Amino acid sequence: MDKRTNADWLAAISHAGDDRENALADLDDLLRKYLPGALNRWLASNDPRFNALVDETVQETLLRVLQHYPAFEGRSQFTTWVFKIAVRVALTDLRRRRWKNISLDEIEAGWDEEGPEIHVAIDPVAQPERLAEQNDVVRRVEAIMNDVLTPRQREVLVMVGVHGLPGDQVAAMLKTNRNALYKMMHDARSRLKQRLEAEGLTTDEIISAFSQQ
Amino acid sequence: MKWLDKIIALFSKRPPAMGDLPQKGMPLQVVASFAGSLAGTQPGEIACDEVDSLMDGFAEIMARGEDASRIMPLVRLHIDHCPECREELEALLAVIEAYQQDDHHAAKVG
Structure with missing residues (x-):
């Protein structure tokens, strides 16, 4: 379990280098460990698309973390902020996939x-x-x-x-x-x-x- | 979190899917649910982006067992009206509760 404080996370992520890479690798691990259990209600974990959903969500989340970390205001734990991004990415994607074949004309x-x-x-x-x-x-x-x-x-x-x-x-x-x-x-x-x-x-x-x- | 379960149960009854077309009109329960939401409609509601910026704090307050609705009433009001934000809050709570459970366990063992 990671014991970084919010300040530790921000210090590591805000500069390119080993600290950033280690922090992103730790976030990758946390997301892969805790996100799947929360997505079961929307897509069964034995569904062939499940692993791809998790992979894509983790990648997109880490990109967004790098883009938006300066906007993190410390109102929560940094990890909760990252989980929030991941959840939104995953559920938006699931809703989009479910309805992608429906056109406005129809x-x-x-x-x-x-x-x-x-x-x-x-x-x-x-x-x-x-x-x-x-x-x-x-x-x-x-x-x-x-x-x-x-x-x-x-x-x-x-x-x-x-x-x-x-x-x-x-x-x-x-x-x-x-x-x-x-x-x-x-x-x-x-x-x-x-x-x-x-x-x-x-x-x-x-x-x-x-x-x- | 019994109140959250009730809300999820209410909104998990999705209206008919596209496959059920041709359409026969709006189901009664959908209009009833919409009409029900009018009672809680207030002038100063905040929209999804602002709720998103507060969602992590709101979820942590809930996860601590505190009264998040009293502390952040505008977020609560939005969640009541917005199925997408409600889904995201539910999933976020599931993630952080599992994470915190492991954290507490690790602290005890450690």
Whole structure:
């Protein structure tokens, strides 16, 4: 187990030479020892792609460490900061691989210039007695979503909600980034919240109507 | 970390995959989940990049068993709304907990 302090790590990494090489080799070992156990939920360790994922993640992480170590602010252990980079690299890669064959054209097929309309699918078999009451609230919410949200916000909601795409994949398809996408959807939530409150629909009422019992 | 398990269980029910097309509309539970997230929507939320810069500190606080939600409420709020950051936090916690466990073990043995 490595006993370097944050200052030790930074001193070793900030200058080319044996100390840097030794530090990177130690980080390589730590990543290969502790990262695989955390990735099992997303890709089984006996999957033929697993070892390649770990290799690529370790390489990319070490590159990013070399690029970004001056930005390390010491808010955590240096190793935790490195693990954080590795986790983001690995999970972003896994999400991208899962959806790489899906094109934006395929998803947008049938949409007009105003973007998609939100349509909520109700399964009548799942809630026979409450269907009429639910239908009323669901259609009101659906109409409000179509009225309040911008075409781009509806587009994102359909990509995430109907097609199940992860946020970073949606961001890549729309040529934006995850950060901007979050801000866009925060704006969508804020607009909807205001409008639903103005229309006298409480969140509890909606959740109750939408819950399948 | 029971609360984290609950959140993961809630969001692990992914909507239908592309193979299920043609689309029949947005599943009720997806809209319910989105509507549920409106209650927690606040004006000053921080986005993914800022959360990423704080994630390592947040995870360490959690790993120490301290109340990270009280200490860093804006990170907590973002995590509640962002499935990708939530996944990354979960994986990071798994890594550092395994690392710290070995560290404590080594300290005892050493």
